[in-house]
Amino acid sequence: xxxxxxxxxxxxxxxxxxxxxxxxxxxxxxxxxxxxxxxxxxxxxxxxxxxxxxxxxxxxxxxxxxxxxxxxxxxxxxxxxxxxxxxxxxxxxxxxxxxxxxxxxxxxxxxxxxxxxxxxxxxxx
Amino acid sequence: xxxxxxxxxxxxxxxxxxxxxxxxxxxxxxxxxxxxxxxxxxxxxxxxxxxxxxxxxxxxxxxxxxxxxxxxxxxxxxxxxxxxxxxxxxxxxxxxxxxxxxxxxxx
Numbered sequence: 001x002x003x004x005x006x007x008x009x010x011x012x013x014x015x016x017x018x019x020x021x022x023x024x025x026x027x028x029x030x031x032x033x034x035x036x037x038x039x040x041x042x043x044x045x046x047x048x049x050x051x052x053x054x055x056x057x058x059x060x061x062x063x064x065x066x067x068x069x070x071x072x073x074x075x076x077x078x079x080x081x082x083x084x085x086x087x088x089x090x091x092x093x094x095x096x097x098x099x100x101x102x103x104x105x106x107x108x109x110x111x112x113x114x115x116x117x118x119x120x121x122x123x124x125x
Numbered sequence: 126x127x128x129x130x131x132x133x134x135x136x137x138x139x140x141x142x143x144x145x146x147x148x149x150x151x152x153x154x155x156x157x158x159x160x161x162x163x164x165x166x167x168x169x170x171x172x173x174x175x176x177x178x179x180x181x182x183x184x185x186x187x188x189x190x191x192x193x194x195x196x197x198x199x200x201x202x203x204x205x206x207x208x209x210x211x212x213x214x215x216x217x218x219x220x221x222x223x224x225x226x227x228x229x230x231x232x
Contacts, residue, residue, distance in 0.1 A: 035221070045169065045212055045223040060220045061126070094168065098216070110216055111159035111174040118168060 002027040004095050004116035012089075012123050018082040022095030022116055029053060029076045033098040033109035036069060036080045039118075040091035050098065050109050051078060085123045092118040127152045129215055131224030137232045144200040146227045148213035153193045157217035160189055160198045163226075164209045172211075173198065205231055 008020035022034070035050040049069040051057040057069045063082070071078040082089060095116040098109035128151040138144050148158065156176035161169040171180045173189035176196055186201045200207055208231055213224040 044225055045214075047221040047223070050221070058219045062220070108216070108218075109221070110157075111171055111214065112161075112169070113171050113174075113180070115168045115170075 002097060002114050004097065004114060006093060006095050006116045006119040008093075008119060008121070010120060010122060012085055012121060013125050014086055014123055015084055018080070018085050018089065018121055018123075020080045020093055020095075020119065020121070021077050022079070023075075023077045024097075025076070029071060029073055029078065033100050033107075034071065034078045035096045035098060035109065035112065037094045037096055037112070037115075038089075038091040039094070040088075046091075048080065048082075048093075052100065052107065052109075055107070087123050090121065090123045092120050094118045126220055127154060127215060127218060127222065129213055129222050129224040131213055131227055133227060134225060135228040135230070137230045138203050139232045140203055140205060142203045144203050144207075144229060146198045146211055146213075146229075148191075148196045148198075148224045150194045150196070150215055150217075154215050154217035156192045157215055158189070158191065158196045159214045159216065160187075161212045161214065162207075162209045163212065169212065200229075203229070203231070 003025045005023045012018045030053045033052045036048040049059045051069045068081045096112040097114040130149045158176045160173040163169040172183045177189045210226045210228045
C-alpha cells in the first residue's frame with residue numbers, strides 16, 4: 001500500500017521560500033499524478049499544483065507566479081517550492097496521489113486517492 | 126475557472142437520519158466529481174469518485190449521484206462516527222477545486 005510522507009521546515013520567514021518534499025513508498029512514482037494541496041482555516045482545501053514524471057506540471061493560476069513543482073524518480077519523491085511567502089501561506093500542506101485518465105495523447109489526473117499526513121507550515125518572522 | 130458551490134455549510138441531524146449534501150458546479154463537468162470526509166484533526170479521506178463510485182473500504186451507507194452541474198452525497202443512516210466535514214472536488218479541468226465544505230454534527 002502506498003504511503004506518502006511530507007517533510008520540510010515548519011517555520012518560514014515572510015518573503016522567503018517554502019520548500020517541501022513528499023517521499024512516496026510502496027509504489028512507483030511513475031504510475032500516477034502527484035499533487036500538493038493546502039488547508040488553512042480561512043480558505044479550506046486549495047489545490048496548488050500537480051505533476052506527472054513526464055510532461056508539463058500544472059499550477060493553480062492563483063499561485064502560478066510563485067510556485068514550482070518537480071519530481072525526482074531516482075528518489076521516488078516530488079517537491080514543492082513556494083516563494084515570496086506571506087502569513088496567508090500559513091497552512092497544513094498535503095501531498096496526494098491521483099490516478100490518471102488518458103484520451104489519446106492527453107492525460108489528466110482524477111481524484112485524490114492517497115494523502116500524506118500533512119505538515120503545518122507557519123510563515124512568521 | 127469552474128466554481129464548486131457546496132451546501133449547506135453545516136448541518137445537525139440525529140443518529141439514523143438520512144443526510145444529503147449538495148454541490149453545484151458553475152459549468153457542466155460530466156461526472157468528474159469526488160467526495161471526501163475529513164474528521165477533526167485528520168487527513169481527508171476519499172469516499173466517492175466519478176460522482177457515484179464508492180471507494181474501496183468506504184461504508185455502503187455513503188452514496189453519490191449527479192452529472193453535469195448538480196451532485197449529491199447521501200448518508201443513508203447517519204452514525205456517530207460520521208461526524209466530520211465533507212468536501213466535494215471537481216477534476217474536470219485545471220484548477221482542481223474543492224467545495225467549501227459541509228460540517229456534519231449529531232443532534
